[in-house]
Amino acid sequence: MEPFKLVRAQNNASAIAASNSKETKFIAGGTNIIDLMKLYVEKPKQLVDVTSLNLKQIETQPDGSVKIGALVKNSDLAYHPVIKQKYPFLSEALLSGASAQLRNMASVGGNLLQRTRCYYFYDTAFPCNKREPGSGCPAISGYNRIHAVLGTSDKCIATSPSDMCVPMAALGAMIQVEGPAGSRKIPFADFHRLPGDTPQIDTNLKQGELITAVILPSLPFAAKSHYLKVRDRASYEFALTSAAVALDISNGKINNSRIALGGVGTKPWRSFAAEKVLNGAAANTQTYRAAAEAAMAGAKPHKYNAFKVELAKRTIVRALETVGGMV
Numbered sequence: 001m002e003p004f005k006l007v008r009a010q011n012n013a014s015a016i017a018a019s020n021s022k023e024t025k026f027i028a029g030g031t032n033i034i035d036l037m038k039l040y041v042e043k044p045k046q047l048v049d050v051t052s053l054n055l056k057q058i059e060t061q062p063d064g065s066v067k068i069g070a071l072v073k074n075s076d077l078a079y080h081p082v083i084k085q086k087y088p089f090l091s092e093a094l095l096s097g098a099s100a101q102l103r104n105m106a107s108v109g110g111n112l113l114q115r116t117r118c119y120y121f122y123d124t125a126f127p128c129n130k131r132e133p134g135s136g137c138p139a140i141s142g143y144n145r146i147h148a149v150l151g152t153s154d155k156c157i158a159t160s161p162s163d164m165c166v167p168m169a170a171l172g173a174m175i176q177v178e179g180p181a182g183s184r185k186i187p188f189a190d191f192h193r194l195p196g197d198t199p200q201i202d203t204n205l206k207q208g209e210l211i212t213a214v215i216l217p218s219l220p221f222a223a224k225s226h227y228l229k230v231r232d233r234a235s236y237e238f239a240l241t242s243a244a245v246a247l248d249i250s251n252g253k254i255n256n257s258r259i260a261l262g263g264v265g266t267k268p269w270r271s272f273a274a275e276k277v278l279n280g281a282a283a284n285t286q287t288y289r290a291a292a293e294a295a296m297a298g299a300k301p302h303k304y305n306a307f308k309v310e311l312a313k314r315t316i317v318r319a320l321e322t323v324g325g326m327v
């Protein structure tokens with residue numbers, strides 16, 4: 001790890017003011033940024049500790065939406081009664097991630113910004129376009145079993161690692177940020193970026209912008225939702241595939257749906273194509289399979305990750321059957 005200066009911010013304004021150069025990063029739980037610094041993947045000259053900021057509340061707003069402070073711990077969010085009742089798939093996703101100790105440290109803001117687990121990205125002995133733009137992507141012709149099949153480019157095929165982000169994408173959450181130019185809200189779909197020609201830029205957050213909250217919209221049918229994660233071992237492992245689904249069903253018909261995928265996309269992957277198939281259709285396994293086919297229609301597998309295409313389809317079907325029942 002390279003030497004760095006640590007600044008403890010006492011309020012949002014001082015945190016933002018201190019983060020005025022590319023060499024500065026915020027630190028919350030530290031469970032990702034410190035690992036990356038130890039491996040020389042990230043080399044900030046200054047860290048701004050934001051853990052004293054007043055961003056730890058979970059509040060139901062007058063319009064029924066729920067505002068989650070950026071410093072709420074992953075475990076506190078997962079076990080919060082409002083989250084368990086209104087958005088069970090978010091609670092399930094959080095509890096499927098990492099380990100109890102990590103969830104007790106990890107914050108909502110840090111989880112949104114955790115970086116890919118691509119092994120070449122973490123190993124500075126290899127080139128990597130995300131780490132060193134223009135150096136190449138060894139994953140494309142190398143061992144790419146954990147890599148993405150949706151949203152890839154010829155510069156990067158790294159998978160978005162977060163479980164929490166998958167139900168948040170399905171919900172169409174808003175991310176509230178404060179920065180040198182004031183505050184703004186970013187729709188979840190516009191927050192993470194596809195790799196394209198600039199895989200080194202993960203999100204549309206600007207230098208100095210602090211995430212202050214995530215706002216989950218009121219979506220009553222999300223009370224019937226499920227997060228299914230498929231991985232190589234039962235705990236302490238990232239997703240090979242995952243699906244966050246919510247269904248509004250009456251008289252055997254799907255009135256509305258939400259579906260997002262993890263483990264397969266270069267960003268948390270809401271599937272509007274699958275929702276289109278589901279909405280208005282009969283709630284049965286045939287419909288769920290058609291939705292799964294639509295979700296994965298654009299998949300571009302590489303040598304070692306082709307299995308993810310069928311696995312993702314089965315993950316989607318099983319998650320939908322869990323919520324909608326098997327007919």
Ligand SMILES: Cc1cc2nc3c(=O)[nH]c(=O)nc-3n(C[C@H](O)[C@H](O)[C@H](O)COP(=O)(O)OP(=O)(O)OC[C@H]3O[C@@H](n4cnc5c(N)ncnc54)[C@H](O)[C@@H]3O)c2cc1C
Pocket residue numbers: 025026027028029030031032033034035050070071096097098099102105106107108109110111112113114161162163164209210211212236237238239
């Ligand atoms: C062994 C291991 C296993 C894991 N398994 C999983 C898993 O299965 N599923 C999963 O989803 N995750 C998993 N994780 C990742 C874990 O969820 C993340 O490390 C964690 O969520 C990051 O949160 P943090 O608060 O510790 O972030 P930090 O490490 O403190 O920060 C991460 C990034 O966010 C930025 N940041 C933090 N807060 C803010 C803010 N308020 N505004 C702007 N920028 C901010 C930092 O500058 C940094 O760039 C695992 C991690 C480890 C180490």
Ligand code: SF4
Pocket residue numbers: 116118119120121127128129130131136137138139140155156157158199
């Ligand atoms: S997939 Fe992306 S992160 Fe992984 S080596 Fe290629 S450019 Fe780097």
